[in-house]
Amino acid sequence: MAVTDTKTKILDSALRLFSEKGFIGATTREIADSAGVAELTLFRHFLNKENLFEQVLKDYSFLPELEEIIHEIRDLPYEEGLLIVAKSFYKTLKKRKDIIKIVQSEMQRYPEKLHKAYHSMIDGILNSFSEHLKDLQKRGILRDFDTFHAARGFLGLIFSFFNMQELLMRSMYRQEDEETILKDFIEIFSRGTMKP
DSSP states (O other), X not given: OOHHHHHHHHHHHHHHHHHHHHHHHOOHHHHHHHHTSOHHHHHHHSSSHHHHHHHHHHHTSSHHHHHHXXXXXXXXXXXXXXXXXXXXXXXXXXXXXXXXXHHHHHGGGSXXXXXXXXXXXXHHHHHHHHXXXXXXXXXXXXXXXXXXXXXXXXXXXXXHHHIIIIISOGGGTOOOOHHHHHHHHHHHHHHHHBOO
């Protein structure tokens, strides 16, 4: 088995088991067994469970997709680009719902190294979107404001909607059209950020 295939199998198994059992509950032995490798092989690729978790956060975050999207939407109308980002971010959050739920519930018990890895991943996403907003400012599309705060506000709005709908299970009690809500968020956000 090629090194990349082995590493991918370990990461896929880790994502699944961390999503099911959490960082604290999933063992490296279970992850290795699930990946069909020896535990020693897991440790050859990842020094310890913390490093494995860090890599899962990096590889399965929204950042790689966001960077591709930003390149694709650069010349689209502002609100159209925002909708693409919002829909993709929301879709990724829904796909990763189980691990998000676990991370939120266990975060207080994680070692400091994992806190840093988690916040580094979040900052990477925010910085990438912030740079996109800066580019739009330079091109005269957006007014002057702190783009990092705006990125945090925009993506936070979508995360809050996801949190309410999926984690707090509002969608079980109230059916709402996700695209309509995302479009409303974008209209509110764009009115506050575009040049008059």
